[in-house]
Structures are given as structure tokens and as C-alpha cells.
Amino acid sequence: MNPFSLLGKTILVTGASSGIGAQCAIDCSKMGAKVILLARNKERLQQTLSLCEGEGHKYYCVDLTDFKTLPEKVQNVIAECGPLSGILHCAGISNTMPLKITTAELMDTFFKANVIGAMMLTKECCKVKRFVKEGGSIVFFSSVMGCVGESAKSLYSMTKGALISASRSLACEFAAKKIRVNCVSPGVVQTPINMNQPYMQDPELRVQFEAKHLLGFGETTDISNACIYLLSDASRWVTGQNLIIDGGFTVR
Numbered sequence: 001m002n003p004f005s006l007l008g009k010t011i012l013v014t015g016a017s018s019g020i021g022a023q024c025a026i027d028c029s030k031m032g033a034k035v036i037l038l039a040r041n042k043e044r045l046q047q048t049l050s051l052c053e054g055e056g057h058k059y060y061c062v063d064l065t066d067f068k069t070l071p072e073k074v075q076n077v078i079a080e081c082g083p084l085s086g087i088l089h090c091a092g093i094s095n096t097m098p099l100k101i102t103t104a105e106l107m108d109t110f111f112k113a114n115v116i117g118a119m120m121l122t123k124e125c126c127k128v129k130r131f132v133k134e135g136g137s138i139v140f141f142s143s144v145m146g147c148v149g150e151s152a153k154s155l156y157s158m159t160k161g162a163l164i165s166a167s168r169s170l171a172c173e174f175a176a177k178k179i180r181v182n183c184v185s186p187g188v189v190q191t192p193i194n195m196n197q198p199y200m201q202d203p204e205l206r207v208q209f210e211a212k213h214l215l216g217f218g219e220t221t222d223i224s225n226a227c228i229y230l231l232s233d234a235s236r237w238v239t240g241q242n243l244i245i246d247g248g249f250t251v252r
């Protein structure tokens, strides 16, 4: 008996061309899932695909902020791969920027990439017969920055906080379809998304920032393991929650 098994499940993983999303796709395949990989970069998607275990996995180059073509692309993906058992929406962008130099255009870009993309993808995937009749699990990627504050993080924080709020209401909306909706909120995991952040560039800042994580910076598998739980039947009674995985960052 393995309540965490993903055998027989088809899981759509966005952001699968890099970092946490790539790790999640690989680890879901190792747990028995058929994975559908989504992102824009073809070469990196192919690289992730080559590391997946088992058969039947596919990748699709999709810009999740192209809202005009997204409905048709989702329709085609599900027509080719069959109905979904889960969505792991890892795709996202980040920055560190004080409000005084943040523009309305940049806010628009961040909301499109981090929030509206998530909602439009969910909307398309939850149309009739696009999830298996047993229902399933949707996991959004928020961040500790959606839960606590940090100087110059307001732009990123507001988009990640929005996902936590949206997931609670979507959990109510989709409960009748037996589709659970949760968030994960990682602390710092070293991936391309934060390699240019000030705390990664300056060795002194990096030591200070890592010390805020009581257990040090995380690894991509720390997050993929939590996602496997939320996608599996082990979490069948969990919905509308935000699972913080941060090595103790938010404890104090």
C-alpha cells in the first residue's frame, strides 16, 4: 500500500522547463504519473522529458500569458493526453524591486504571469470532462513572500498572496466536482528564478538571508515531495490550504 502513489494519474506540470517545476515533473513520473510538461522553452522541456521515468509523457510549448491562444492549446493538450487528475502550476516570475521604481506596466506583467495565467489555465482545465470523473488536485505555487513581508518584495508578494486567496475560493467552487485546490509556499530554493536576486549576488547578504531559514536553503526535492502528497490520494481530505515549506523561515 502506498497512499502517495500517482500511478494511473495524468498530471499537468507548468514551469516544467526549469527549477522546481522540472523536479516536480520528474518526481511525479517516478511516482507513476503520466506527466504533461508545459513551458515556453522547447530545449529545456525536452531535457526534463528525457529525465522522466515511464511512458506516455509529453511536452508542449505554451506561453501562459497568451490568453488568446491558451483555450485552444489546453483543449488540444487534453484531447491528446486525456483528462487530468491533477495540475501542478509551478510557472512564475520573480524580482526584488522597491515600490518607488515599480511601474504599472510591471505590475501588469507580474499579474499576468503569476495570477491571471494561473486562473485562465485553471478555468480551461476545469471545463466539463477535462478532469477525470473521480476529481483531482490543483496545486498553485505561492511563496513565503505571499505570507510574510520583505523589503522590495511587494510586487512579487502581492501576486503570490493573490494565489493563496484564490485557492481558498476555488476550493469552495470546485468541491462539488471533487477537485481539491491548494497552494504550496516555498522558502528559498536555489533555482534560476533567484540566481540574480540581490541576496544571491552578495555573499554577505546571502549568509544573512540563508540564516533566516533555520534549516538553510531548500532543495527542489523538498518541494516536489510536498507536491506529490498534495497530488496523491493521501491528501484526499485537504483543500483550500497553503502548505508552507520553508526550512523555518516563517517560524519567527
Ligand SMILES: NC(=O)c1ccc[n+]([C@@H]2O[C@H](COP(=O)([O-])OP(=O)(O)OC[C@H]3O[C@@H](n4cnc5c(N)ncnc54)[C@H](OP(=O)(O)O)[C@@H]3O)[C@@H](O)[C@H]2O)c1
Binding pocket: 014, 015, 016, 017, 018, 019, 020, 021, 022, 038, 039, 040, 041, 042, 044, 062, 063, 064, 065, 089, 090, 091, 092, 093, 094, 113, 141, 142, 143, 144, 185, 186, 187, 188, 189, 190, 191, 192, 193, 194
Ligand atoms: N525557487 C524559489 O526559491 C522559490 C521560492 C518560492 C516560490 N517559488 C515559486 O516556485 C515556482 C517555480 O519557481 P522556480 O524556482 O522553479 O523558477 P524557475 O527555475 O525560474 O522556473 C520558472 C518556470 O516558469 C516558466 N514560465 C515563466 N513564465 C512563463 C510563461 N509566461 N508561460 C509559461 N511558462 C512560464 C519558465 O519556463 P519558460 O521560461 O521555459 O517558459 C520556468 O519553467 C514559481 O512560481 C516561483 O514563484 C520559488
